[in-house]
Amino acid sequence: MRSILRPSEPQRRRRRVEDVDVTLWRILVSHPKGEDSWAAPDYAPILGPAREPLREFLVEREAYLAGETSEWLVPYRCPGGAIVSWDDSLLLELKADLAEASGVRFSLKTFRATFGQMSVDRGVAIEKVSRAMRHKSTKTTEAFYARIRSENAFVDLERAFERPVVRLDGSR
Helix, strand or coil: CCCCCCCCCCCCCCCEHHHEECCCCEEEECCCCCCCCCCCCEEEECCHHHHHHHHHHHHHHHHHHCCCCCCECCEEECCCCCEEECCHHHHHHHHHHHHHHHCCCCCHHHHHHHHHHHHHHCCCCHHHHHHHCCCCCHHHHHHHCCCCCHHHHHHHHHHHCCCCCCCCCCCC
């Protein structure tokens, strides 16, 4: 699953279950990168391919909690039984286990770039991708996350010039 959330954002694992809105399909980014200077809390979309897995996760989460409550979206039950949020070491251990089991080396940061590039490749306007990634301008999106590929630009140009322009008023 791809992510538009930054792996480096503070509290990425400590999202609260109340931050997830399954009616409007969005998640609150309550602690964005730059929150103490230029950024403010904002929402990120939960896109179609992630919705059913999220529903299934929420059901499994309830079973995991076995009647207990937790404010954390992804709770962790300590060996002593206490329920806490995930910390960096647990996430990095899980990532290492996934890389070893799959044989695929990856960086968590790659998910964000993959989301941006796949969105542009699917024809989403760069302005919309930039907004979804919570960038102030498209410059950041284009410089670091998503570029229009030559083959896509060429297809669009071919399509634009398939038919001649016919003017009825005699103007050039």
